[in-house]
Amino acid sequence: MRASPPRPRRWRPFAKMWHRWFGILGGLWLLLLAVTGAAITYYDELDRWLNPHWRSIPVAAASAAPLDAVVAQAGDALPGFVANNILLPTGPSDTIWMLGRAPIDGTPRPVQLFADPRDGRVLGWRVSGALTFDRRHAMDIVYGLHVDLLAGAWMTWFFGLVSLAWMIDHAIALWLALPRGAKWLQAFGVAGRTGSLRRLFDLHRAPGIWGWPVTFAVALTGVTLAWPETSRDAVALLSPIGGRLDEAWPDVDPPENPVTIERAIAAVTPDRANVHSVRILTDHAAYAVRTYDARDVDYQGRLWTYVTMADARPFAQRHDAGDSAGDLFFAWQYALHSGQIFGPMGRLLIFLSGVATSVLVVTGYLLWWRRRRSR
Numbered sequence: 001m002r003a004s005p006p007r008p009r010r011w012r013p014f015a016k017m018w019h020r021w022f023g024i025l026g027g028l029w030l031l032l033l034a035v036t037g038a039a040i041t042y043y044d045e046l047d048r049w050l051n052p053h054w055r056s057i058p059v060a061a062a063s064a065a066p067l068d069a070v071v072a073q074a075g076d077a078l079p080g081f082v083a084n085n086i087l088l089p090t091g092p093s094d095t096i097w098m099l100g101r102a103p104i105d106g107t108p109r110p111v112q113l114f115a116d117p118r119d120g121r122v123l124g125w126r127v128s129g130a131l132t133f134d135r136r137h138a139m140d141i142v143y144g145l146h147v148d149l150l151a152g153a154w155m156t157w158f159f160g161l162v163s164l165a166w167m168i169d170h171a172i173a174l175w176l177a178l179p180r181g182a183k184w185l186q187a188f189g190v191a192g193r194t195g196s197l198r199r200l201f202d203l204h205r206a207p208g209i210w211g212w213p214v215t216f217a218v219a220l221t222g223v224t225l226a227w228p229e230t231s232r233d234a235v236a237l238l239s240p241i242g243g244r245l246d247e248a249w250p251d252v253d254p255p256e257n258p259v260t261i262e263r264a265i266a267a268v269t270p271d272r273a274n275v276h277s278v279r280i281l282t283d284h285a286a287y288a289v290r291t292y293d294a295r296d297v298d299y300q301g302r303l304w305t306y307v308t309m310a311d312a313r314p315f316a317q318r319h320d321a322g323d324s325a326g327d328l329f330f331a332w333q334y335a336l337h338s339g340q341i342f343g344p345m346g347r348l349l350i351f352l353s354g355v356a357t358s359v360l361v362v363t364g365y366l367l368w369w370r371r372r373r374s375r
Contacts (some may be wrong), residue, residue, distance in 0.1 A: 022168075023368065024368065033146060033162070054123050056095060057116055059093075082101055097114055110127065112126050203359070224330070258285075259309060276300055288304050288307075297340075304319070
């Protein structure tokens with residue numbers, strides 16, 4: 001009696017079909033995400049290089065201007081500007097970076113504004129997501145292309161779908177790529193003469209195998225970052241999930257004479273260098289002072305202390321790592337996606353994963369085209 005083929009072989013035609021059609025239909029989207037993702041891995045460095053007059057000062061600040069005066073000067077320079085997040089300098093030559101909204105041509109638009117930390121002088125501003133093709137907006141456009149193609153929330157959702165399909169394809173592609181038996185080591189190398197189909201296949205397979213752990217982490221975090229609520233609901237089945245405390249607070253009217261931002265910071269820490277940023281939560285009559293903490297998993301201060309605008313009284317505190325495994329999982333997501341969780345080496349790995357993914361997409365299309373022509 002003739003023996004039947006091994007059971008896994010029955011699934012191989014389906015696996016090949018999935019991998020082929022995911023590559024054909026999702027390849028261009030994946031290439032876009034890979035190229036822009038590799039670029040924004042070094043967003044700050046590239047933005048400082050393109051806009052040194054906005055992002056840096058020639059002489060390190062010996063003293064810091066009061067943040068309330070900085071915000072007031074921003075309103076004078078850009079009438080109608082309302083700051084909602086103030087990012088403090090992370091280095092001695094860095095500038096203050098304010099995020100907020102301002103009426104531009106009669107329409108409220110999200111705005112980024114940069115100020116000199118020494119005296120609060122406004123150095124420049126730009127509209128977030130504006131299709132203005134110059135060096136001032138270059139990195140902001142690249143970032144917008146990566147997040148939502150500058151098309152809004154529905155495109156972010158679609159990118160989450162691409163990331164989910166990419167996660168599935170990781171498992172399928174690895175199964176297809178690794179030969180059985182002792183030949184599996186061949187999958188990590190490149191053989192064949194230059195220009196041959198074997199060389200092209202190996203150039204497609206080897207980078208994918210070498211970079212598999214990193215690109216899988218990027219795909220997974222791409223899903224959780226694009227679908228935050230759905231991801232939280234799923235993880236909550238296994239572990240409790242918290243969130244920013246202010247998300248659950250009702251709106252209240254701010255006081256007529258709110259305390260200064262400097263006083264709010266002083267109520268949290270005596271050292272302003274320990275502050276990452278300050279959010280102005282007008283709807284909750286509070287300031288959220290973010291400070292650096294030993295539990296941080298990336299370069300951003302993750303300890304939130306909430307201070308009342310009425311009397312600078314700290315009344316709530318939470319770290320993004322939370323108190324559960326679910327909270328810690330979500331604290332890792334951006335840090336893993338950006339590589340910051342592993343410092344400079346992690347960022348380099350994310351950059352190289354973007355390059356490797358681009359190679360996979362290009363060689364995949366070439367393989368498909370050459371095989372199609374040969375048939």
